[in-house]
Amino acid sequence: MKKWLINPFRYVSGWPALIAGIAGLLIMTAVSFYSKTHLDGVMDVHFGKEGSFVLFLKENLLTWISLIIAYGAIGLMITGRSFRFIDLAGYTLLMRLPLLIVVFFPFVFGGTNVVDHILYLLLDIGEPVQISAMDVVWFIIMIILTIVFVFWSIIWGYFAFKTLFHTSGLKALALFFITILLAELIVKLSIYFVFSDMALFPV
Amino acid sequence: MAQKTLPKYCPGCNNLLKVQRLYCDSCETNVEGLYELPLLARLDNESQKFIISFVKNSGSLKKMAKELGMSYPTVRNMLNEIIEKVDRFESIQNDESSNSQKE
Numbered sequence: 115m116k117k118w119l120i121n122p123f124r125y126v127s128g129w130p131a132l133i134a135g136i137a138g139l140l141i142m143t144a145v146s147f148y149s150k151t152h153l154d155g156v157m158d159v160h161f162g163k164e165g166s167f168v169l170f171l172k173e174n175l176l177t178w179i180s181l182i183i184a185y186g187a188i189g190l191m192i193t194g195r196s197f198r199f200i201d202l203a204g205y206t207l208l209m210r211l212p213l214l215i216v217v218f219f220p221f222v223f224g225g226t227n228v229v230d231h232i233l234y235l236l237l238d239i240g241e242p243v244q245i246s247a248m249d250v251v252w253f254i255i256m257i258i259l260t261i262v263f264v265f266w267s268i269i270w271g272y273f274a275f276k277t278l279f280h281t282s283g284l285k286a287l288a289l290f291f292i293t294i295l296l297a298e299l300i301v302k303l304s305i306y307f308v309f310s311d312m313a314l315f316p317v
Numbered sequence: 318m319a320q321k322t323l324p325k326y327c328p329g330c331n332n333l334l335k336v337q338r339l340y341c342d343s344c345e346t347n348v349e350g351l352y353e354l355p356l357l358a359r360l361d362n363e364s365q366k367f368i369i370s371f372v373k374n375s376g377s378l379k380k381m382a383k384e385l386g387m388s389y390p391t392v393r394n395m396l397n398e399i400i401e402k403v404d405r406f407e408s409i410q411n412d413e414s415s416n417s418q419k420e
Contacts, residue, residue, distance in 0.1 A: 124387060125388055127390055131388075197390065277388065277391060280394045280397050
């Protein structure tokens with residue numbers, strides 16, 4: 115079980131990985147719609163802003179497609195060997211499964227009123243909200259745990275990268291970070307230039 | 318009794334060992350000479366087991382992945398590592414034979 119939690123890509127691939135990933139994406143989308151958690155990027159989690167179900171679905175799909183493009187492009191560049199598209203599609207979904215826990219956080223910790231408070235104070239968005247000291251404490255705990263789970267997702271992304279393209283060491287690490295940054299860039303540029311209706315804040 | 322493992326490298330200088338003597342268990346004939354270890358015998362035991370399993374599974378990595386309880390890319394990576402080792406051994410072998418031809 116422990117090995118699975120660290121590196122599931124050693125044990126699962128093909129259709130089972132893709133089906134598990136799609137199921138995860140759909141559950142994540144449904145829960146994030148109710149918990150108002152936006153996953154609009156590889157390393158991005160934003161709490162608090164309401165949106166339609168389609169918006170949350172589009173955020174998850176856009177991130178997935180960006181990961182496929184970034185992993186696929188870098189993978190083709192560094193390996194003379196080919197890799198299966200089904201593994202690429204499945205692994206780029208599966209690596210985001212730790213975030214499935216994160217979308218439940220607003221139900222557990224509350225905390226979105228702190229976000230509303232910050233949005234009102236800094237960006238003059240919404241209505242003024244009263245918050246207590248405990249709200250802030252729970253919010254900080256939620257943010258720390260969110261960082262942990264985002265980091266876990268990045269670790270899974272690294273193992274997915276290593277398994278897909280048979281790379282290791284410093285070269286793998288450097289190329290992986292380029293891949294993640296490329297995927298993040300694709301998401302952000304797509305939102306900025308193509309899907310501006312998806313922007314959480316006016317662009 | 319535990320099965321003995323064929324030593325491939327010299328414990329003194331870590332160079333690849335060669336076969337100097339072969340023995341028939343049945344008629345006690347000894348054959349002496351200087352023979353190179355075959356390429357597959359040079360591989361470590363894990364790699365040899367992998368190759369045997371690969372042949373038994375008719376070269377299907379999918380079947381092997383199922384048998385080993387591992388993912389397809391992991392098994393493919395294991396095969397790639399063996400290919401790299403074989404390539405290395407072959408290049409060493411080629412260097413050795415070209416050196417002996419020069420001599």
